Amino acid sequence: MNLHPSRRSFLSQILAAGVAPCVVPAHVLRAQTAPSNKITLGVLGTGAQGTVDMRAFLNHDDVRVTALCDVNTRNLERAKNHVKERYGSADVKVYKGFRELHRDSSIDAILMALPVHWHSIPATDAVLQGKHIYHEKPMGMSLAESMHVRAAVRKKGVVFQFGTQQRSDLKFRWACELVRNGRLGKMKEIRVGVPGGKKVAAFEEQPLPDFVDWERWVGPAPFTAYSEKKLQRDNHENITNFSLGMISCWGIHHLDIASWGNDTDASGPIHVEGSGEYPDGGGCDAVLSWKLRYEFAKAAPITFVNEGRESISHGTTFEGENGWVHVKRGVIAASSPELLRDPANKAGAMSIKLPESLEHTRNFVDAVKSGGSMKPICDIETAVRSDTLCQLAAVALKAKRALKWDPAAENFGEDSEANALLAARPFRGEWKLPELG
Known part of the structure; x- marks a missing residue:
């Protein structure tokens, strides 16, 4: 039709x-x-x-x-x-x-x-x-x-x-352009910190309300008793029936910037390992705190933690041989204030210029109206590569061992146990991924 x-x-x-x-x-x-x-x-x-x-x-x-x-x-x-x-x-x-x-x-x-x-x-x-x-x-x-x-x-x-x-924020683009143009020298490490998980008391089961279709809200996830608290974003994003937790919901933002600055949008790590701590009961069961390490064939390693761990603060920090730059929403800072004051180091002034978007929804609308001549700043290819870092974090925490990743094949090679953790979990009831035809 x-x-x-x-x-x-x-x-x-x-x-x-x-x-x-x-x-x-x-x-x-x-x-x-x-x-x-x-x-x-x-x-x-x-x-x-x-x-x-x-x-x-x-x-x-x-x-x-x-x-x-x-x-x-x-x-x-x-x-x-x-x-x-x-x-x-x-x-x-x-x-x-x-x-x-x-x-x-x-x-x-x-x-x-x-x-x-x-x-x-x-x-x-x-x-x-x-x-x-x-x-x-x-x-x-x-x-x-x-x-x-x-x-x-x-x-x-x-x-x-x-x-x-x-990626539609000037400060993040500026930080990544400084890195990509070698203003920090050869990159040594990228550090990413995001909020950790949460520990709360168990949610009390409540009668089904008239304002939400709970059966449809749960949808393809394993069924769970209703509690209005589960409708709250900061709760359901920390429940593993509904989310991977903060390693994904917050991690995707700053890992995406790490990937942009690291020039790995079209590739990925070759090694990942880490460990995490989980709540002992309660309403939320996603990982509370963690430390993960990604290594790349031709790019800087990334250390990814819940913020505050090992003095790693919220945001993305790029550390090179000649200094560092740290960026988070509303803030960009550097080891040398002169680095940011120099007009030759401003966003768009250096030889390597990253795609510019002034507002994210506007960028999408312009791409739609272009009829295919313009790519949005975070297209599907970039999305999956950045999101893969979150997925690898989840797999490494489950596997509890170091893993070798093939960024070209997008799998763990002959490691069948790890590859099985990449699969879609069973969907409940009638729900399934639509066939592509």
Whole structure:
């Protein structure tokens, strides 16, 4: 079934119904200009992160949010209020199921901001329906899931933007350009620190509420009794039924920057090992604290810890033979203040210039509107390579031994035990990764 009707047939249907379209999807009116040539956006997941992202998209005059989808009616009502505040009307379509949202032929793109255990199945489905996708991090619960989404994107050729928005921040680009241009000399080590896990008392089981479809919220994950506390992001991101924990949910941000500065976006480590400590019971069971080490064939090693461990602070620190630079949100610092004051060392002034994006959602919209001539700053290839560092961390902690990684083959070679830990875990009930065909 062709879900993108021709321009003529689409307009004929609209006019026959006696309706004057105020927003026509961009895939129909590619040759026209504003106000009709807008990207129509469906929002899948209207919780905390989805709301932040949606409000960023609402700021773009060439984007129109036309549909919302969530199993939580409280989230939906808040999202509708934001839409009304922006457009003067909350007249948007509301879907409870992602499949129906993705099969709405009037929608060009999907903003997907769901709990981690729900990333890979709807992401693949959206891509196979030809939707461009702004995909919140991390990629999913396993490397196999990440690769499946990547295969779908490669097959359909849609625009995919990963939610590692630090690449659209001047300070992070500046730090990476300093490293890539040799301003610190030969790199010795990269240190990454992110928040650790959390230890909380067990969550008390509660009666099912009327504002959330808990069966659908749990979806492909192992079923667990309802507690409203499990809906909180800082809790479900630390429950292994739903997430890999902070090694992934926070780790992806600063490991992504480490990879950018290390010039390893198209490759990966050859060795990983580490250890971690876990909660002894309670409501959250993801890793509390850890130390991991990645080694590369032709790049600097990365030490990855929960922040504060071994005096490693939050963010990414690049240490070279001639000094260091540290970067986190809102801050860039260096061993020599003169390094940052020198006009010749400013972002964009050095010979190696990294891709520039001033705002992450804007970069995605521009890539969609380019018709394929522009790649987003965090495309699917970059996304999977950066996310692989998180997946390798999870595998190394489970294996409890040093592992050899083949970045070209993207596996552990003949280590069948470690390779088995890369596979997608069994999905519950009806849920499965959509076949690529």
